[in-house]
Amino acid sequence: MELLTLQYIIVAIIVLSAWIYAIYRIIQTIKHSKDKCYGCAGCTLHDEILKKQRQQSSSRPRCYRKASAFSQKNQ
Known part of the structure; x- marks a missing residue:
């Protein structure tokens, strides 16, 4: 028992x-439903979103930390 x-x-x-x-x-x-970069590990669409955000504003994009962390891993 x-x-x-x-x-x-x-x-x-x-x-x-x-x-x-x-x-x-x-x-x-x-x-994270409104974050377009959530779950993305550096695909082409992610890069295009970052380019567009850089051109439109001088402030950092929402996924800035993810992009810089991803680029540091690949170096």
């Missing part, structure tokens, strides 16, 4: 952690 209870506890922990992770990912997706 104790073994069965332990199995239920382990399954409950796994299911609970899966729900927490799913909720976390949904919240992150909603937070």
Whole structure:
């Protein structure tokens, strides 16, 4: 009987952690829904967006940190 209870506890922990992770990912997706660079690791579209933002304004684009971090990794 104790073994069965332990199995239920382990399954409950796994299911609970899966729900927490799913909720976390949904919240992150909603937070970054307007960020065109979210999830992009340096594709051509990302580069075009950065070019267009540089031409239109002198301020840093929203994904400035991602672009500079990506370029440092590739050097």
